[in-house]
Amino acid sequence: MSDQPTPQSPPDDEALAAWLAGDLDPAADAAVEAALDDPDTAARLDAIADVVARLRRVDEVTPPDGFERRLRTRLDEARRSAPATVTSLEQARARRTWTGVGAAAAVLVVLALGSLAVLQGVGGSDGGSAEVAMDDSAAGGADTAQQFSTTEAAPATEVTPERATAGDAPPAATAEEAPAAAADSSLEDAAQPPGPPQGPVPRVPPAAEATLPGPDVVLDETLIEAADDATVFAAFADLPELQAVMGMPVAEADTAAIDAIRALATAPALGGSAADACVQTGLGDRQPTLVVRVQALAYAGREGVAYVVASSQGDQVVDYAEVVVVEPATCTVLTAVPLTER
Amino acid sequence: MSDRAAASDEALVAAYVAGDAAAFDELVSRYQRRVYGICYRYFGDRQDAEDAAQETFLTLLRRAETYTARARFSTWLYRVAMNACNDLSRKRARRPRAAPSAPDPAQHAASDDPVGVRELALDLQQALAALEPEHRDAVVLHDVHGLPYADIAARLGVPVGTVKSRIHRGHARLAALLRAAEAEAPAGDDGTEPLDPARPPTGRP
Numbered sequence: 001m002s003d004q005p006t007p008q009s010p011p012d013d014e015a016l017a018a019w020l021a022g023d024l025d026p027a028a029d030a031a032v033e034a035a036l037d038d039p040d041t042a043a044r045l046d047a048i049a050d051v052v053a054r055l056r057r058v059d060e061v062t063p064p065d066g067f068e069r070r071l072r073t074r075l076d077e078a079r080r081s082a083p084a085t086v087t088s089l090e091q092a093r094a095r096r097t098w099t100g101v102g103a104a105a106a107v108l109v110v111l112a113l114g115s116l117a118v119l120q121g122v123g124g125s126d127g128g129s130a131e132v133a134m135d136d137s138a139a140g141g142a143d144t145a146q147q148f149s150t151t152e153a154a155p156a157t158e159v160t161p162e163r164a165t166a167g168d169a170p171p172a173a174t175a176e177e178a179p180a181a182a183a184d185s186s187l188e189d190a191a192q193p194p195g196p197p198q199g200p201v202p203r204v205p206p207a208a209e210a211t212l213p214g215p216d217v218v219l220d221e222t223l224i225e226a227a228d229d230a231t232v233f234a235a236f237a238d239l240p241e242l243q244a245v246m247g248m249p250v251a252e253a254d255t256a257a258i259d260a261i262r263a264l265a266t267a268p269a270l271g272g273s274a275a276d277a278c279v280q281t282g283l284g285d286r287q288p289t290l291v292v293r294v295q296a297l298a299y300a301g302r303e304g305v306a307y308v309v310a311s312s313q314g315d316q317v318v319d320y321a322e323v324v325v326v327e328p329a330t331c332t333v334l335t336a337v338p339l340t341e342r
Numbered sequence: 343m344s345d346r347a348a349a350s351d352e353a354l355v356a357a358y359v360a361g362d363a364a365a366f367d368e369l370v371s372r373y374q375r376r377v378y379g380i381c382y383r384y385f386g387d388r389q390d391a392e393d394a395a396q397e398t399f400l401t402l403l404r405r406a407e408t409y410t411a412r413a414r415f416s417t418w419l420y421r422v423a424m425n426a427c428n429d430l431s432r433k434r435a436r437r438p439r440a441a442p443s444a445p446d447p448a449q450h451a452a453s454d455d456p457v458g459v460r461e462l463a464l465d466l467q468q469a470l471a472a473l474e475p476e477h478r479d480a481v482v483l484h485d486v487h488g489l490p491y492a493d494i495a496a497r498l499g500v501p502v503g504t505v506k507s508r509i510h511r512g513h514a515r516l517a518a519l520l521r522a523a524e525a526e527a528p529a530g531d532d533g534t535e536p537l538d539p540a541r542p543p544t545g546r547p
Contacts, residue, residue, distance in 0.1 A: 013514030014507075020417070022424050023506050042413040047517045049417040054466055055485035055516070058379030064388050067395075068374050074396050075370065078403055079363070277429060329405030330418075331425050 010035050016045045020052065022331065026324050030333040217241075218293040224306070225298045226325075232299070232337045236308050236323045241292045242339070245310050248290075248318045253310075256290055278331035279307060290318065299325045299334040308339075351415035359407045366406070370399060373416070377423050384427040386488050397426040462486070469519040473512055480505055481512035 011019070011032045018024045019032040035041045053059070218241050226232045236242070245253070279291060293308035305328050310321040321339040326332065346354065346368045357365035377398050382391035401422050409418050462470070470478055483489045483497065484505075491509075495502045 013517055014510045017510035017513035017517075018506065020421055020424065020513075021506075021510070022421070022428050023510070036412040039412075044517070046414045046417050047521060048513055049414075049420050051466075051517045051520060052485065052513055053376075053380070053416075053420065054463065055481065055513075056380070056383040056488075057462070058376055058383055061375075061379035061382045063375055063378040063382075063395075064392070067378060067392060070392070071374055071396055071399060072367075072370065075399055075403055078400055327408065329401050329408045330422055331429075 010038055010041045013044055017048050020049055026333040026336045033332045217291055220295045223296045223298060227300060229335055229337045232323050237339050239293060242308060242310060242321055245290050245292060245318050250312050250316060253290055253318050277328050278326040297325055302327060302334055304334050352411050355406055355409050355415055373419060380423045381427055383488055394426045394430045398423040465523060469516045472519055473515055477508050477512035480508035484509050
């Protein structure tokens with residue numbers, strides 16, 4: 001792979017091609033994204049996109065009968081269920097702010113992974129990599145999904161920690177269902193009464209989470225507004241769920257990583273997008289990589305989702321953590337902030 | 343012809359973000375076939391391609407404001423489609439497969455068109471012929487035959503990362519070659535020598 005671009009060196013064509021395919025690691029992806037402000041770089045990207053489309057002869061494929069009708073039906077349904085689909089950042093922020101500030105409606109779902117079951121090897125993994133974990137999550141979503149529920153009376157809701165069995169597990173959210181769920185979420189948000197004044201919203205106090213057993217995945221829709229990396233670091237450096245997995249043996253982390261992905265596959269939508277929509281971007285290429293928190297976060301004014309992930313730099317224990325903030329529509333990495341030393 | 347039909351993609355996106363729902367419909371009309379094609383080439387499966395194409399347009403429906411008109415809209419939509427395909431592939435634990443309509447590499451290996459690129463436009467055939475062989479093989483297997491990275495890695499006996507790198511380098515080089523050819527012969531027939539498919543790769547742009 002080519003060198004990662006720097007502000008002094010625009011990305012080369014190879015990096016642009018990799019960006020187009022979604023194959024870059026988060027840092028390189030973010031660097032290319034930022035470099036597209038340069039018209040020459042954007043033009044080179046356009047040229048590569050043209051080449052790839054021509055090579056694949058994408059314009060020669062004939063969609064099946066009824067494709068356009070089904071597509072438009074789906075889009076019409078989405079528009080009806082979420083009439084305010086194109087919203088300003090301020091509008092979206094206002095809805096999320098209400099969600100985050102209103103204690104009675106705060107949404108913080110903890111997707112417990114069933115640590116005991118994991119340790120006992122129930123539903124264990126094949127010890128694979130992060131990529132294997134993703135594949136497994138997709139294949140096994142329906143029969144290994146975690147049960148979860150939310151209670152709107154409490155600021156934080158824990159998930160029933162037992163692992164669901166094949167017979168009683170809720171169906172995994174499919175690609176077809178996820179947008180509908182997101183649309184439903186948007187509708188619910190839009191129906192909320194006017195909330196408190198806008199403004200930066202502190203993260204749910206750690207005390208509310210400190211009793212959670214680890215390793216868990218925390219899904220928090222409370223919007224954090226971070227102007228820079230230092231703010232991101234301060235918001236996530238001391239998470240209890242992160243501390244719970246640091247030092248975990250790699251073999252155990254392998255299994256937990258897969259369970260985390262499976263849990264996210266069935267999680268509620270976050271900010272209109274599936275909670276795991278960009279999780280692969282957040283995972284990066286270290287193995288294993290545990291997702292411990294998914295958090296709504298606006299970075300330098302851009303709406304995003306933060307994945308707090310932990311991994312191993314060697315082959316012994318989990319010893320590295322970082323926050324990867326992703327723009328959920330395109331999985332563009334807005335920033336990646338290490339929480340531990342490399 | 344209506345104003346919308348004559349409008350640029352970028353103008354349509356801006357109009358949609360400003361509240362013009364009909365502009366979105368026009369974008370769907372323009373790109374529904376292409377997005378399906380992108381997804382079909384990725385999966386080689388009609389249902390998966392349709393699902394991913396729908397996800398792509400749902401992203402456009404909900405996140406059009408994130409397109410900032412730096413690169414072309416078609417490029418942005420290509421990337422959104424690829425992300426939709428990658429996401430769906432992971433969710434279904436189904437690796438992308440070769441498109442059934444794609445030529446069988448084995449058949450081509452025994453024919454006089456060993457890389458199976460005859461269906462491509464001439465300038466692309468010529469540019470492909472000028473690639474380093476290892477880059478050309480990876481690009482043809484992936485883009486022309488629709489093989490996923492892992493299958494190519496197994497076939498070539500190299501790591502997946504190497505396959506990705508070869509493909510991306512191949513794409514980069516192809517773009518450079520085509521740019522150079524276009525610069526040399528902007529009118530298409532000015533006496534300059536076209537890329538020769540029989541010419542061995544030189545490594546030069």
